[in-house]
Amino acid sequence: MPVSIAQDGTKLWQRRTSRAEWLHYAGWFALLLLFVFTWQVMTRDTIWAFVLDAPRQAADIGSRMWPPRWSYMSAVWKPLWDTINMATLGTLLAVAVAVPLAFLTARNTTPSARFVRPVGLLIIVSSRSINAIIWALVLVTILGPGVLAGILAIALRSIGFIAKLLYEAIEEINIEPVEAIRATGASPQQVLAWGIWPQITPAFAGISVFRWDINIREATVLGLVGAGGIGVNLESSLNTLAWPQVTLLLLVILGTVVVSEWVSAKIRHAII
């Protein structure tokens, strides 16, 4: 433990040696410099008059937004149904692809650690790096606007998420039941079904439900780029400056998110 001697000869406890202390400060200073530099680059084109005007704008929009237009609710049910379908079907599709992908990628179940595993990891990373809304942007251009683009966007983003968590769960399994099953003369498929799968079922169910919950949240905004669901109404209400409708839509989205979170928490609690 670093100790320094005070002027009157008593020993003072210190957390770090002075060299470590200086390095520590240098690190913080470098971070500060980085912040100031990036801040200046970022705000180079910022028009501060708009920024200063923000409180007035907020008050103005706030007054326009209230009260919500409840009568618009009748037009929201169908898109809301589409939104939930996009999330659910997208999650199911993702699960269908992610499960085999996870088994091909996990170090202890992959057929070839040298060739198949890197490909699997690449697919997982690519899928995870791109947000659902960006996948939707791409898919809407390819497939045209609609729910299908939304489902595929949700699925493409979720494959990486589910597969990553699942292959990590597979790599952490207990090897003994697997060996025991193998010792009975089971085929590789039987080992998979009776040795590995039962061990990861809780993780698998938890991950899927958790992703479904996230997907409901994401599906509400996919319509902003044309991929169907309640976001389409949000987009058109914003474009026509129909603020009372925007308020209603935000309340609906908030309600849906809260309910889906509650459902997912209940299910996960029941499983695990």
Next chain:
Amino acid sequence: MSAVSRRWTPPPLIANPVLRYAIYGGVALYLVVAFGTVELNWARMSEGVVRAGRLFAGFLQPDFTSRWDDIQAGLLESLTMTVTSTIVGIILSVPFGIGAARNIAPLPVYAFCRAFIAVARSLQEVIIAIFLVVLFGFGPFAGFLTLAFATIGFLAKLLAEDIEDIDPAPLEAIRATGAGWWQVLVYAVLPQVAPRLIGLSMYRVDINFRESAVVGIVGAGGIGATLNTAMDRYEFDSAAAILLIIIGIVLACEYASGFIRAKVQ
């Protein structure tokens, strides 16, 4: 013993048979209804196959050069936005996280911080960005505010849960020496949560970068705006280049954060 099957079958996931079949039936019914309401426009989709082919070709032969100026500007905005919003977000999330931990914050502060976190977490980044663009004008400043706000919601919640889970013994020990609230915080709470806070912050860096690509779609600056333009112009090879850059940077962030987390934990 009559002819009872001696074949073993694994116990079902849901023990109650009535509930089990009700759930199976419900799921099947839902799937049929849900697929029924998905409208498929086959003509439009067959047209899409050609474009999908072009996009795929774009991935194999991405065009980094012809829109390089736009890509560079967008990337610069995204990266600066990521750095500033993460730093500001972390700094602000610490007081919110401490305020939202029941074991060290008084009840009114706790209620306020929890409510703030709940709002910050339940709103999508894109929706926040739409509003902030309306309030603060187009450009990365609105994006920066969006990401900083989202970072607070994310980090403060996890930090609060972490603080609530800490070992109370050091807390008592420091308190027993006559330490004040600040000293308890610095010497008992912070050392216990710091490694995880650093890990979560690193994780948030790559979330913020990914999100910075999204907020651009609604006008809050960053690489998303560039990507949106490229898609609108049907320039799939430029779009593919942008997507590949995003994937590359996220990969680098993830690798770096894994490295740093391994060092601090």
